[in-house]
Amino acid sequence: MNVLIEWLVAIFVVVGGIFALIGSIGLARLPDFYTRLHGPTKATTLGVGGTIIASLLFFSWQERGLQLHEVLITLFLFITAPVSAHMLAKAAMHRDLKRMKGTRGEPWKQ
Amino acid sequence: MKRLLPYPSLTLVLWLTWLLLNGFSVGHALLGLILAVVLPLGTRPFWPQVPLVRDRMGLLRFVLRVAKDILLANLAVALKVLGPVKDLQPGFVEVPLDLRDSFAITVLTSTVSLTPGTVSADVSEDRTRLLVHALHVEDPQALVAEIKQRYEGPIKEIFEC
């Protein structure tokens, strides 16, 4: 296997894993629900994006042709992540969840 | 032609998706084309009035800008997430909306959710205000101005509504 491609695949896989981990660390350690919402919607989605780019490069190299179908997963996640975040934020406001000290502004009544 | 293909770009996207999923062959190209024509026709009553894209180059520029923002935003958010929790200043910020069309508002809220430390939490019933939760906000007014100028302006121009 070509060394350059191998390095690229390795870098994208690891970067994807790191972003997924950062998102999950945010989920585990941030103090209230609204701040926890930020980790998964952005970092984890990008993490999957990284692994998918790696997989794309890897299979395009193996098969000697462009293999694009995995982009669909990333595309789908990037379209759906904001929707789930929005729905969960509404659910949290409906339940009137605690906010961390020093949060500015008020959520709306649901 | 207009009656057969109510949404030409939707047809194109469906066809490309089919080919991506199944690999390219003449049979799949034909089957995909049939589905791509039939599905928009069959689901037409489900679709509300979707605004047409006026400025295709603008759309491309917007997508590239958002992609760049997503990457940079993630690095910034990563530092915030790993840094000390006490220094965080989260806040709810209300953004007054100039957009009226529900599809354009959906595009804006999704963009806001994917970029710099902000998640859109709610849109008011009359679609005039957007509630945004920011992970770290020092100046709410500046955040509102940035969202309006950086994302809402271009969306308004792309859809001309």
Added chain:
Amino acid sequence: MLESAISLTFGLLTVAWVLNLYRLVIGPSLPDRVLALDTMYINSIALIVVYGIQVDSKLYFEAAMLIALIGFVSTVAVAKYITRGDIIE
């Protein structure tokens, strides 16, 4: 090279998964748990994709796609249920 990168990523993703599990268990609220599940399925997609690279098989793509579809629909359904007490109004 690639082998060790993949092993490292398996490690990273497993730690991420355990952190999600931690949040799922301690909650404290229902939306927190749903968010934890949501993150879990996204991390699982990453795991499956990386595993697909390791065993050099494209079959796993379908599994990842299905998890993405089903995970999204279930998160939205549960979130809606929490908000409205009903899924289809």
